Amino acid sequence: MAATTARNVTASTIATGKSKDRNLASMIFLAALWFSLFFGVMVLLALIIDTLIEGLPRMDSQLFTEYESTIRKDETGFRAGILGSIWLMLTTAVMAIPLGIAAAIYLEEYADKNRWYNRVIEINLQNLAAVPAIIYGMLAAAIMGVLGFTYKGIVLGGAIALALLILPVVIITTREAFRTVPQEIRDGSLALGATVWQTTWRNTLPSAIPGIATGTILGLSRAIGEAAPLILVGFATVRFDPNGILDKATAMPLQIYNLAGQPHEAYQQAASAAIILLLAMILLMNGLAIFIRNKFQRSW
Template sequence: MSVATTTAARTVKTTVATGKSRDRTTVSLVFLVALWFSLFFGVVVLLALIISTATKGAARFDMELLTNYTSLVSPETSGFRAGILGSLWLMLFTALFAVPLGIAAALYLEEFADSEKWWNRLIEVNLQNLAAVPSIVYGLLAVAVMALMGFSDSGTVLGGSVALALLILPVIIITTREAVRAVPREIRDGSLALGATVWQTTWKQTLPAAIPGIATGTILGLSRAIGEAAPLVIVGLAGSIRFDPEGLMSNATALPMQIYSLTSQSQEALRQAASAAIIVLLVMILGLNALAIFIRNKFQRSW
């Protein structure tokens, strides 16, 4: 074999192994510049919106924003206590409804289901499709579920939690399956070789090893749900409630609902309060995302 052939073969192997090519054609450079420009443009627009919103609501960054109720009579001291507490209640019951069901479904599909069966393949396809369904559709589905359960009023903590649980359930299932799939097969084989059953192996070995990935996906799903307003509009959560939720069947509101309600008001003070509430909501979402990143970096294992 000649030296040129050997060098060419090594170049091909390096390109295949690294996925990179030293060739820089005009088309590839133009495409690369377009990608970086799109990323830069999106980040700049996002920063501009955040800075503009924070500037408009800067005068309302006070404790009254968190402790007072929404008031059209005294908009200068209007707050979002009911919306913040309502969002916390919704997140609590959304997690209680979605997380156990999502983890159980993911474990069944990944560890126990027969992929050759047509109904399991149908579930697989539907899961991928449901993750991309608009959130407003889950609100319609929640109304139907509440009606089937015999509840005439869906504008409660239960109704909102059902809508948000249905929204994040596909995300939790998919991320849990990926976390379980990342656990090495050798751990399962070793447990089975020592006489453990499939269920014992899944419960004692696979699931604990996948908890960091499951927790990360769950928190990211909840961070998406806390900022959703469309499904809550459909289930009938009001934006003008001025009391704290007291239970699962209590009428409630949520922070996105109150923001949506106040941004359409003509009074400048209410729109200013809505701008400040947007920043509060962003802080809550970013806090959940930061928690997910911390859990991933702290507890993630390298197999």
Template sequence: MSIATRTAAEVTASTIATGRSRDRNPGSMIFLGALWFSLFFGVVVLAVLIIDTAIAGSQRFDLNLIQGYESIVRKDETGFRAGILGTIWLMVTTALITIPIGIATAVYLEEFADKKSWYNQLVEINLQNLAAIPSIIYGMLAAAIMGLFGFTFKGIVLGGAIALGLLILPVIIITTREALRSVPQDIRQASLALGATVWQTTWKQTLPSAIPGIATGTILGLSRAVGEAAPLIMLGVATVRFDPASLTDKVSALPIQIFNLASAPQDELRTAASAAIVLLLAMIIGMNALAIFIRNKFQRTW
């Protein structure tokens, strides 16, 4: 091999390995500049919106915001206690319903299912499509399920949890399967070679190794469900002025209260809605931060 050929091969290998290219022609530079401008513009607009919302709601950053209920008489003291507790009820119930089903489905499809069978291929296609369906459709489906169970009023904790669970179920299944795929096949083969069954290998080797990825995907799915309002509106979830105590109690949610108060004509209610938006953003950012911490703390390199 000549020196020129060897040098070109080394440059190509270095470019592939590092992901960097020394190509600096005008077209590539313009495209790179457009990418950076798009990223910068999106971040700036988001930052401006958050800062403007925080300034608008700064007068209501007090304890009454989270301890009080929505007030008809004293609008300047309206609070979101019912919405916050309702959101917590919905998230816990959603997690209890969805996480076992999602993980079990992902384990079956990834570790036990016959990839060539037509029904498993149909499930694969549907999973990819379900992740792109508008969230309001899941509200309609949950309303139909609640009707089958004989519930005349569907805006209860169980109904909201079913809607949000259906919404994030494809996300949990897909992320769990990706976490299982990241576990090297050598671990499975070594366990099977020592006499373990496929189930024992999955339960004691594969699943524990995939827990960081599973936990991260699950938390990210729940953080998406926290901010959803469309499926809950479809179920008739509205503002209530009491704390839910069971799965069959009427429930409110923070996004629903924000939606209602943001369109109110009174300035005091719109100010409270702005403060609640910042509170909801803090909850979502906190859940995302927890997911990042779990990923960085417990991830394994093979």
């Protein structure tokens, strides 16, 4: 009887995730966890409020239409950085998303998990997702050298670095989206005579699009705020608009980094305004990902 009661209590604790153990050590540990969470949130909130106070007066049209100026510092703008970031994101999306989805389709629908090379790919994917961003910049610089580019700081080099950065994220999230599609849909399609490719293209892939879109948007929202890989491929401050993937360009994170370190108050104020703009873009992309997931997600 006592053993049965103990098993029931243990099962209830596991099921609910709650325990009635309220000794001093557990309470101290719980208080430390809440204090850590509270302290981190308060520091972040203080930084955001300070940035808003400093940067809101510079949220004007000149921030979007003017270039970085060494003469009229109070009118310096981020036009080159904004356009450069747009070029980078478009080129990164074209390079990373189709390749990532194709790799996920192969690994999830075609790959034999008993083969050694597929297991090696699986392990490497998990490891690549945790590699520091600056390593991808070094790899992109090496790729540009192999391709024969002798000049640095072009859109293509930055896009290669950012595509390599988000590629593991795209592959992993796409595979997770494929796993949410019930196996019965595949079995039914195959039973009607469809091939594996027809089943994947007409049934599995359309059903997984909400999860794929969410993962890719979140990956791009991470890439838009990265500066370290771009520094490695030679990105610097430029004062003109890029017109193609082989043109030199800059990006908003790099301009923010450069201006925030300047002693002039006008530059620091412009950097704060650009931080607000970059945060708004990232929050907008994350909100779009949440909307797509909630709007188009299916319940099986």
